Amino acid sequence: MPNATLLNNAIPLSNADSSRALLQVNNITFAYEQMQMHFDLVVNRGETLAILGASGSGKSTLLNLIAGFNQPLSGDIRFQQDSILTKAPAQRPITTLFQEHNLFNHLTVKQNIAIGLAPSMKLNAEQQTALETAAQQVEMTDLLHRLPADLSGGQRQRVGIARCLARKQPLLLLDEPFSSLDPALRQEMLRLIAKLNKEHGITVLMVTHNPNDALQIADNIAFIENGKIALHAPAAILADQDAPDMLKRYLGTLNK
Numbered sequence: 001m002p003n004a005t006l007l008n009n010a011i012p013l014s015n016a017d018s019s020r021a022l023l024q025v026n027n028i029t030f031a032y033e034q035m036q037m038h039f040d041l042v043v044n045r046g047e048t049l050a051i052l053g054a055s056g057s058g059k060s061t062l063l064n065l066i067a068g069f070n071q072p073l074s075g076d077i078r079f080q081q082d083s084i085l086t087k088a089p090a091q092r093p094i095t096t097l098f099q100e101h102n103l104f105n106h107l108t109v110k111q112n113i114a115i116g117l118a119p120s121m122k123l124n125a126e127q128q129t130a131l132e133t134a135a136q137q138v139e140m141t142d143l144l145h146r147l148p149a150d151l152s153g154g155q156r157q158r159v160g161i162a163r164c165l166a167r168k169q170p171l172l173l174l175d176e177p178f179s180s181l182d183p184a185l186r187q188e189m190l191r192l193i194a195k196l197n198k199e200h201g202i203t204v205l206m207v208t209h210n211p212n213d214a215l216q217i218a219d220n221i222a223f224i225e226n227g228k229i230a231l232h233a234p235a236a237i238l239a240d241q242d243a244p245d246m247l248k249r250y251l252g253t254l255n256k
Ligand SMILES: Nc1ncnc2c1ncn2[C@@H]1O[C@H](COP(=O)(O)OP(=O)(O)OP(=O)(O)O)[C@@H](O)[C@H]1O
Pocket: 032, 033, 035, 053, 054, 055, 056, 057, 058, 059, 060, 061, 062
């Protein structure tokens, strides 16, 4: 059951125990034209955090700041206490998987996975094994020679996941990667992410519009409103009748 004090004050949950922190987003500010954003967040090692909020609230911007595709105006982002702000996206200990545009269209499935392991795509024996294992896990072994254009949407997403599996970076950022998948495939992908989290200890930040996905695999949620984290609470709050109105309004359960 979510802690009512935390809910009322919307205190970042994990701040209470910074010794377990893997990622610290410290007072980051960013602006797009009229939209001012401010993020403060601690994510613990091994946590799965679902990021929810209305369209345009700033969810993707938060992920882009963490991944290094956007640079904050002020504040710091720390990974295991060290600032990663000056590191380029490829140098950060992070893998990102977006809804689309995860693959290079001119590269085969195999090359698309390999490029996540080595920019030259020349793999050593260990990397080759990691690639083969990842391809097996997403059942793409028979399609390694294909180009993305010759795959279904779900198969393309599986290649993206295989790259994440092979890279084994400690932090995985997912931006609605499963919204175009059919329900069975979506379940399969969620199970795969949960497995990455449990078996490989990978910490997951997942933007989703689907509360059931969050309830299924997330420990906690961060609810974003107007460029700020308005609520950081255990995922169970999504099913709690006493959840704050702003969350119920977003879920469409207010006054039900
Ligand atoms: N490249 C950009 N240039 C200008 N404004 C942008 C840009 N990208 C996003 N924005 C604006 O920043 C705000 C936050 O956008 P963001 O994509 O982070 O929202 P989101 O919560 O991920 O939305 P959605 O659920 O629709 O994907 C929105 O008002 C959006 O219009």
